Amino acid sequence: MLILSIASVSFVFLIGIGLYWRAAPLFNENTLYSLFRSSEWAPSSGKFGFYPFIMGTLWVTLIAIVVALPLCLLTGVYLTEYAKSSVRRVMLPLVNILAGIPPVIYGVWGIFFVVPIVREYVAPRFTEYSSGYTVLTGGVVLAVMIFPILVSIVSEVLKTIPKELKDASLSLGATKWETIKKVVLKRALPGIIAATVLAVSRAFGETIAVLMVCGNVPVAPTSVFDGGYPLPALIANNFGEMMSIPLYDSALMFAALLLFVIIFLFNLVSRIILNRIEHKYSS
Amino acid sequence: MTQHPLISVKNLNVHIDGHHILKGVNINIPDKSVTSIIGPSGCGKTTLLKTFNRLLDDTANVKVSGSVLVSDEDIYAPDAEVTHIRKKMGLLSQRPYPLPMSIYDNVAYGPRIHGVRKKSELDAIVEKQLKDTSLWSEVKDRLHGPAAKLSIGQQQRLCLARGLAVEPEIILGDESTSALDPISTHKIEDLFVRLKEKYTIVLVTHILRQARRISDYIIFVYMGEIIEFGPTEEVLLNPREELTKQYVKGFIS
Structure with missing residues (x-):
């Protein structure tokens, strides 16, 4: 079993090294700096700027979390x-069924449902023209996709809060809502962060559904539309x-490596935050 | 019983999940004294205690009938305000459950909820309550450290301080020393005896010696019914009922 665990861990490194x-x-x-900062994407003339793609990834992910997290907390x-x-x-169980729907179906749902809504109703209020294929659309579709995992983990975490702790707050004359806001959610914070990280x-990695709805223009987005x-x-x-095209496959491999590093760093940073919170409040 | 009853229970029946947990309970708990509820496990002691501050409200499938008067106010009346009732009673549970925040914030939690905002006032409340529970000298240098880092006995005294900070009339203790070592137990017991000058204290306990050491009155509950109620010495040393006699002697537990 030790060997198997070592093998599975070493896969992570092998993938990193391979990429x-x-x-x-x-x-x-190209220098690493120019790869990150350049916005010019013209593979046929050998220009590879990854800035638009990094920003695209960050925007879509950020929107998804901003949309999904409050909803999931309240649902939980x-x-x-x-x-x-x-x-x-x-x-x-119904929420968990959502988790089992293939991503491509979310993509189709996004094209037929979210894209028109963004194009016809949401975007015209804020901007002159939008095709509906935007980072907002991608974020919303992604939010629906991560909803099940967030709701089920958040619910599990909230279930572990001891009844006596809630009773302690209630017996001091706090209302149920005050108790939830000030005690339950606070105590559940490490678990909520862990759920969010997952x-x-x-x-970050979701591909198909996002690809179908967010336009795929290699320009860094400046607004959600x-x-x-x-x-x-x-x-x-x-x-x-x-x-x-020369270097094209290297460029794609570099994109994969970037994704790999982003997820790795993100997990690392959140792990550190989590440790600090746990250290502060657990007995 | 010469004192005026502070808690007056009339024909209280409690059903949980279809089980009849408390059966026609009538009891008057005297003011400014320590009353212990004793009885074997699962007899309804804790349920009885929880009806006093309506903590059963959040349990699923509970039916409560009858009335509980606290200072002549029926806490199960339809217009009774739950938060107001609970504020009148501090609860000390079996194990300490400090809130996930600092020592200071634990004590200030109740007052803050009830609208105390000024830092000087909160400071004064925190200091007074921590002194009343003999914690001040132990924690005054780390008031803003996490409460979870205290020893379990200190945590229990902190929970008591937290409860006292909302200025209750009654302290409810649910086997409050069962998780503690003898020294911490002793400290909590001392506190109860000292606090009864100002508060009415109702304790659930399964330790007869503890009931004898600190309580003025004893309620013996068996299978959801009150078997006997009276001054401590009478109930323990000279019980009127056969069941009480058997329990006190250790034949039923």
């Missing part, structure tokens, strides 16, 4: 604290095509 090795030719002609609180047990028994990692081109979409759209 680096394949992406290496790109570094001969409702299901664990207010809902009758009959409602709870029906709701949680959801964000999933969101601009199109975007996240890293996974870049790889999926172009891999296997146009491989005759």
Whole structure:
């Protein structure tokens, strides 16, 4: 079992090293700084600027979390604290079914449902013209996709808060809502952060559904109504095509490496935050 | 019983999940004294205690009938305000449950909820309550450190201080020393005896010696019914009922 665990951990490093090795030719002609900062994406003339894709990824993921997290927290609180047990028994399995729907179906739903709504109703209020294929659309679709995992983990975390702790707050004359805000959510914070980390990692890597709805224009978005081109979409759209262009496959490998590093760093940072919070409040 | 009853229970029945937990309970708990509720496990002691501050409200499938008067106010009346009732009683549970915040914020939690905002006032409340529970000298240098870092005995005294900070009339203790070591237990017991000058204290306990050490009155509950109620010495040393006699002697537990 030790060997198996070592093997599985070493896969992570092997993937990292493999990606680096394949992406290496790109570094001969470009500095790392120019790869990150340049917005020029013209593979046929050898110009590879990843800035638009990094920003596309960050925008879509950020929007997804901003949309999903408050909804999931309220849903989790409702299901664990207010809902009758009959409602709870029906709701949680239903939410979990959402998790099993293939991403491509979310993509189709996004095209037929979210894209028109953004184009016809939301965007005209704020901007002159939008195709509907925007980072906002991608974020919303992604939010729906990470909803199940967030709701079920948040509910599990809230369920572990001891009743006596809530009673302690209630017996001091706090209302139920005050108790939830000041005690339950506070105590659940490490778990909520962990759930968010999982959801964000999933969101970073989500490819198909996002690719279908967020426009795929290689320009860094400046508002939520601009199109975007996240890293996974870049790889999926172009891999296997146009491989005759020099350095193109290295560039795609570099995109994968970037994604890998972003997720790795994100997990690392959140792990550190989590440790600090746990250290502060656990006995 | 010469004192005026502070808590007066009339024909109280409690059903949980279809089980009849408390059966026609009538009891008057005297003011400014320590009353212990004793009885075997699962007899309804804790349920009885929880009806006093309506903590059963959040349990599923509970039916409560009858009335509980606290200072002549029926806390189960339809227009009774739950937060107001609970504010009148401090609860000390089996194990300490400090809120996930600093020592200072734990004590200030109740007053803040009830509208105290001025820092000087909160400071004064925190200091007074921590002194009343003999914690001040132990924690005054780390008031803003997490409460979870205190020892379990200190945590329990902190929970008591937290409860006293909302200026209750009654302290409810649910086997409040069962998780503590003998020295911490002793400290809590001393506090109860000292506090009864100002508060009415109702304790659930399964330790007869503890009931004898600190309580003025004893309620013996068996299978959801009050079997006997009276001054401590009488109930423990000279019980009127056969069941009480058997329990006190250790034949039923």
